[in-house]
Amino acid sequence: MATITVFESITLDGVIQAPGRADEDTRGGFTHGGWALPFQDEVAMRFAGEGLSAGGALLFGHRTYDDLLGFWTTTPDPNPFTGVLVQSPKYVVSRGRDSSPELAYPNSTRLTGEAGDTVAALKRDVDGAITVLGSAELTRALFAAGLVDELVLLVHPLVLGSGTTLFEHARVELELRRCVPTTTGVVIAEYSVR
Template identity: 40%
Template sequence: MGQLAVVNFVSLDGVMQSVLSADEDREGGFDRGGWVLPYVDEVVERFMSEATAGAGALLLGRRTYEIFAATWPYAHMKDPAVAAMNAMPKYVASRTLSDLTWANSTLLGAELAEEVGRIKAASEAETVVLGSGGLLGTLMEHDLVDEYRLLVFPLVLGSGKQLFAAGKSPRRLMLTSTRSTPSGVLINTYRRCTEG
């Protein structure tokens, strides 16, 4: 069975909203978008490229899918991560989308947890979730995430959508690796604890 891995950028206070640009996600009046860019160094770039190119499939929420579908099909195909993203299967969780324009994209139905379970069971490859804050809540609620690879950026934003939102049930995670980058980003990998 394949595993489901979350690969995401978070601030020290757990914010994951509007990481790359000011207009990415202004919901809730969030006006601090683009906060990741000053910290992206060669280690962050290499890690993200390897995490993406090494995936067997992507699982995305609607907003993240729309952002990616507007960009990646037109990006430079000589980049291995871009080529991999365009070629691999993409599963999209959305209640509103009906037409998926990005090649190899499949819309998931209303029984999301069951469908994600089937995707994991049918594949030996890893399925990666990028961004997709709303979707992550559902995945965590149904205990479908096997590994979290979190790039923790050295700043406090003070507001915004958080990866681990209030009201979620407790989770025990085990830190399996950590490293720092020249710009001060910590790349931490956590596995889901299966006991206690």
């Protein structure tokens, strides 16, 4: 059985929308894209790199898959993420609206249907670690279905006041396992889900 870890950059008011780029996700008129960039430092980059290099599979919603892989596969070398993202097994949850038969990147498998059902089957049928990157809607569905085992939050010292948040109406009890401060005020918190 697999272990599912959710990895998110988040503001103090819970926003996870578009941390990386101004044009990453403007849905709902969101104008704060790229909010995490000023807080990047060597500590956070090393932490993310260690997590990705540990191996395991990646799990995405279809929109995040297209955006994240599209960005990192067109970013000039060297960067610490492209090789891992391309080579890792990737699972992409899709409700079946996308009619394209092939996913754009190698080592990718589509999970068609509702996330609670398809990811529960995946978790039961594979071994090892599965990491969810971004994918707010998928993440909420996984929490609602009780499928998340671990949560890693990069908590940024910032309040945006608008945007997609990680939790809507879910109660989630967490146990802190590790906390790593960065030089820019970001706190990296690793939790196990109770």
